[in-house]
Structure formats: structure tokens, C-alpha cells
Amino acid sequence: MSAAESPAAAPQTPWLTDDQQRIWRSWLSASSRVPARLGHQLQQDSGLSLQDYEVLVTLNEAPGGSCRITELATMLEWERSRMSHHLNRMDKRGLIRRYACPDDGRAQLVELTDNGHVALEKAAPGHVNAVRSVLFDALSDRDAAELGRITALIAAHLDNQSCTLSGKG
Template identity: 50%
Template sequence: MTRWLDDHEQAAWRSFLRMRSRLHAELHRRLQAESGLSISDFDVLVALTDRPDGRVRVLELAAALDWEKSRLSHHLARMRTRGLLTREECGDDGRGHVVVLTAEGRAAIERAAPGHVETVRELVFDALPAGDVEALARISAAVLDRLDDPVDPGDPVDRGGPGGAR
């Protein structure tokens, strides 16, 4: 049986969808205008700069970004042509490839990061009281946990109150 959203849940869900879409578009627009990087470029460069040596196996990068391998492959090829990274055969087993951050890629993220952080602060954190920042962190963690360990649709969901799920 379908558990339809009530009016309150529907309003919250639609508000979330509008916010997600508008926030992503505005972050992309500003990042592109200020640095020439797309959000996807930025995500890849952040993942590489998170590594002490600026290197990561392609499959690990795909998992970290939650991207399909084909999407990542095409995107990395475009970034390589711009000199932001290189690709090398994996020395461990010769079966995979490693993505390597170039000096140009490091410089690009170092130029882009301050403006991007200011945009995130302005659009998200400056709009929220401190308690809401904690709530955002809790909500995000709960949804991510659910995505990592999905519930069987046939199992009843404990909604924590009398009457169970709606």
C-alpha cells in the first residue's frame, strides 16, 4: 500500500527539491563565472586535493564522487585536455589507472576555493541560525545512512509513534 505524503511532508519535500535545484544552479553559475570551473570540476579537484599525494585510482574516485564510471571517464578526459590532471597506469597491478592532480589543477582549485566557500557561506550558512546548522547535519546524515542501508519496501517502517507508518 502506498504511503502518500501528507500536506506537511509534501510541502517540505517540494521545498527541498526547489532549494536543491536552485542552490546547485547558483553554485555552478558563480563558480563558473569566478573561476572557469564547473561544479563537477571542483568536486574532482577537491577529491584529489584531499589526498596527500594528489593521486587516486579511477574506481576509488568514481565511488567517492558517486558517479558512474562512464561519466567520470568522459569528465576526466575533458579535464586532462585543460591540463588540470593526468592519468597514469596503476603501478601496483597494471590493470587500473590513477588520476594525478597537476600543478595547474592545484592552482585552479586554490584560486576557486575561497570564492566558492564564500558563496556556500552566503547562500547556506548565513541563512541558518546555529541550531539549524546542527539540524541540517543530522538530517543529511540520516538520509545518507538510509541511502547506504535502504529499507526493504515490503517491511513496515517504524515512524516512532502509535499507529506506525501513515
């Protein structure tokens, strides 16, 4: 539901083909609805947002149970200021804790609090079920594998072109 892919064709602009439009809209629909559904489930069942959950998981999996804020932001593909704001909120709720990095006076390390661990462990089973229910139950193993392969291609392509994008492709 996003791209004006053909409002009275302009001179040099090749619009998307009908097929491409269909693909693009399916993608948009699925990629906005899946996280919406999962977010609702998580919020209902655990009082966590999908974002909270991502932070909890990433910290939980970090070697030593902690990592730098910038590192966390990189892993989550978030902007640093978003990370900072979100950690403030999670800090207030007692889910995470920050402390100075001994090796680098500029850096802060983040780790889960006990509350954070508990929240994650309570939320995880329901969330995993929801992921399966929303995504994997819809697909054969072969289709799921295809989806993984194709989304990996897209991600790799984004890495390559980095930020070289504006107007003309």
C-alpha cells in the same frame, strides 16, 4: 515541484500528506537551487564547473595527491563512465593527468597537474564564500547542525536500503 502526490487517490496507494508534500517541495527546491547558484558563481569567477571543482578538491585531499579512478568515482558518488568522460575533458584542459598504477595493471592513477593546483587555489576562496553565503548565512548554528544531522540520516538510510527500490516501498 516534483511529486504528483495526490491526483485522485488510487485504491491501495497512500499519498503523501499535505505536510509531507510541503516538506518534499521545499527540499526539492533548495536542493536544486543551491548547486545551481554555486555552479554559476564558480563558472563566472573561475571558469570551472561545480563538477570540475569537486574532482580537483577530492584529488587535492587524496593521500599522496593521487588516487585510482574507481576510488575517485566512489568518493564522489559518480558512475564510473561519468568519471571517465569527465576526466577526459579535464585532461584536455590540462587540469589533471592519468598514469598507470604500478601495483595493478588494470588501474590508472589520477593526479592534479600544476594547472589544476593553480585553478583550485584560485577558485577556492570565492567558492567557500559562496557556500557560506548561500547556505550558512541562511541558518542559525543550531539549524545548520540540525540540517547536518538530518541529511546524514537520509544518507545513511540510502546506504542501508542500497538499491532495493522499485515501486512498492
